[in-house]
Amino acid sequence: MGGVRNKTSILLLAVGHACVDIYQGAVAALIPFFVAERDYTYAVASGIVLAASLLSSVAQPLFGVLTDRWAMPWLLPVSTLLGGVGIALSGLSGSYGLTLFFVAVSGIGVAAYHPESARVARKAGQGSHSAMSWFSLGGNIGFALAPLMVSAAIGHGSLRWTPVLVLPALAGAALCVPVLRMLARPRTGTAKTQVPPGADDVASFVRLSLAVVFRSVVFTGLSTFISLYAQQRMQGSTTAGTAALFLLFLGGAAGSVLGGFLANRYNRVRVCRWSYLLSIAAVTGVIHTPGPAMFLFVALTSAGLYVPFSLQVTLGQDYLPSRIGTASGITLGLTVSIGGLVSPLLGHLADTTSLRTALTPLIAMPALSWLLFRTLPEPTTPTRTATPTPTPTPTSASASASAQQAAHPRAADEQCPCCRAERAGCQKATS
Secondary structure (H helix, E strand, C coil), rough: CCCHHHHHHHHHHHHHHHHHHHHHHHHHHHHHHHHHHHHHCHHHHHHHHHHHHHHHHHHHHHHHHHHHHCCCCCCCHHHHHHHHHHHCCCCCCCHHHHHHHHHHHHHHHHHHHHHHHHHHHHHHHHHCHHHHHHHHHHHHHHHHHHHHHHHHHHCCCCHHHHHHHHHHHHHHHHHHHHHHHHHHHCCCCCEEECCCCCCHHHHHHHHHHHHHHHHHHHHHHHHHHHHHHHHHHHHCCCCHHHHHHHHHHHHHHHHHHHHHHHHHHHCCHHHHHHHHHHHHHHHHHHHHCCCCHHHHHHHHHHHHHHHHHHHHHHHHHHCCCCCCCHCCCCCCCCHHHHHHCCCCHHHHHHHHHHHHHHHHHHHHHHHHHHHCCCCCCCCCCCCCEEEECCCCCCCCHHHHHHHHHCCCCCHHHCCCCCHCCHHHHHHHHHH
């Protein structure tokens, strides 16, 4: 029964994760509409990505520290609503300052969600790599759905339709309630499993965090500008821009599940190395391959960057086993959101040169991640020790039967014919 409960909890957490990460993807999906409707430059538009990333980068580790000290399951529905409300209000005012404020509010909501949700997912999945990959899959699907949802909501209207985007947040907040009830319910008939925390490997965690930072820079840079870049390459087609962003996010769905499968077959560090090697070639293809072939490289880039995603989360948790919330806040938060800090620099470079020139330095980012992963060890997973269930006190009848069986020289499945009668008639028992 516990296994069914765990799978149901992971499924609901994954769907809730999708509802939250829609709003991370929505920021990038809204950029072309802000540029078209408000005539923003690349640098000004990338400032919106910065607003979503800056506070989120600072807030997620802080929320991670808090969740290490206190369980805060109420954060899940509250932060989900906050993420949705911020994006819903971002298009209502023509003021650039208010737009930045509302996007920042959404970023704080997303920041509050991830450390606690990762802790809850690890608890529900009992530390399983596959369970964490399914949880991450939900977030990746949310990313992938964001450009489609934004295009459907405001593609044929204006930014004043952004309030429609609050609907996933309402659904996600509602899904949090049954998950928290299931995990809070005491389990009967199973022994408690205790995992003694190992020693923290801070040096490895720092190197892992730097690798995730470089991944974040390339992914955030592409997600900010890939839609505009595809439009340029496809003679101004807005459909091409939406398709490119959708592919960049959708490939993460396959990548996350594939990462969990490969990690169970090989080890996480090796799988991450392979993925970053693939990403070097894929990002090069996105930027420099002409024509529609670019879309194939967008999909390969997405898979290459997303295979390590959930594996990096569990690696961080295993490198810092005494501070799960802090590890989750950094690997899911600070190091992921920090890529948004680079977006204004790319936007300024694109304004002064071209988008292709601005995106070319991103090729070096997965190479740096690969080099850092070459220095990382695969952490040993702590052994789970089961607390034995108390042995019930035998009743007088069962005690008498046990004594009689012990007095007989043969096992129960080797009884002699005389034992099939009453024990009083057995000569061996009475001798």
